[in-house]
Amino acid sequence: MQNNQDSCIPNGWIGGFPPANSPMQYPTRDLTSLPMLGNMDNINFLQRQLGVKWPEFSWETQKGNVNPQRCYQKFAPYISRVGYTDEGRVYSVICPQQGIWLKDEICLNVEVTVTGQRGWVNETTKEIAVDMTVEGKIWFTPSEHQGDKIKEIWPLLRYSLPTFPLDKENAIRVITHLPGNPDQPIFPVNKGISPEFINPPFALHESEAFSTGYIAVEIGDIKMTKDPVVDDFNKIIMRAFNLGSGNMLQPGNILSWNLWFTEPALVNKLEWKNHAEYWRKSIDAHHGSPGGDGTNARYFDGTYFNPEQYAIDEIIEEIIAYIKSHL
Numbered sequence: 063m064q065n066n067q068d069s070c071i072p073n074g075w076i077g078g079f080p081p082a083n084s085p086m087q088y089p090t091r092d093l094t095s096l097p098m099l100g101n102m103d104n105i106n107f108l109q110r111q112l113g114v115k116w117p118e119f120s121w122e123t124q125k126g127n128v129n130p131q132r133c134y135q136k137f138a139p140y141i142s143r144v145g146y147t148d149e150g151r152v153y154s155v156i157c158p159q160q161g162i163w164l165k166d167e168i169c170l171n172v173e174v175t176v177t178g179q180r181g182w183v184n185e186t187t188k189e190i191a192v193d194m195t196v197e198g199k200i201w202f203t204p205s206e207h208q209g210d211k212i213k214e215i216w217p218l219l220r221y222s223l224p225t226f227p228l229d230k231e232n233a234i235r236v237i238t239h240l241p242g243n244p245d246q247p248i249f250p251v252n253k254g255i256s257p258e259f260i261n262p263p264f265a266l267h268e269s270e271a272f273s274t275g276y277i278a279v280e281i282g283d284i285k286m287t288k289d290p291v292v293d294d295f296n297k298i299i300m301r302a303f304n305l306g307s308g309n310m311l312q313p314g315n316i317l318s319w320n321l322w323f324t325e326p327a328l329v330n331k332l333e334w335k336n337h338a339e340y341w342r343k344s345i346d347a348h349h350g351s352p353g354g355d356g357t358n359a360r361y362f363d364g365t366y367f368n369p370e371q372y373a374i375d376e377i378i379e380e381i382i383a384y385i386k387s388h389l
Contacts, residue, residue, distance in 0.1 A: 198236030
């Protein structure tokens, strides 16, 4: 865990990326001359990091309606980090991951998996320019953390011939892309905070943050598995997830998040490599994040989002009925 928010910026910053002979005219937001790199392929190059202590997410709960009712939710502290070299080249981005309960019956893991990235950080000017590709993943937590109804039918899910989303390897995969351009999977992390909507005071951290960045990604459809039993089941789970989260991953919705960074810190490469597994085990063990929990989703006026409980009850019964009828 990064916990240096009260310390001085460590020595070692050199800067100078991209170099003077690069096709990029520094500083630039155009990163097309850099290759998209696998997110976990170059961890040995990491030396420094910017931690996102305040990851403030936002989305519309009623996409397409006259009154879309935008929600705001701070995820767990340091759920994301940007790792780079002493010269400023970015080589890895730690992705958001958290757990979500559907009442007391179903618990799911939710992860925004970074599949590729490129970019740079400048500690002197506090600028950041990163491109990413990501994939949303949703899967069940272990059976002991499900409610009694799901526990009764868990063996059917676990030992059936179809492969259901019971772990990350077999997760429901949600396609994402640049807003308004479904053919472009690459989207930018820009400097500042999103200009597309107004933020409530509880989602602002100017006096505390070292720097800022923002992301906006459009949610696409889920990937089909070619097994109709699993595909139809996954569609029900996605409906359940969106009921419980306020349509966070509804197709066509724009999921945005403002990144409020703490000051630079050094990278522990082993910790970075094991970060995702460490968080996942923490979530699996007690439905919590190792750095502390985030907040519940709220509207601009501070009113908390509350899912319609009868709709959650109905879809839980639909999930159970589907499993019993198909297995």
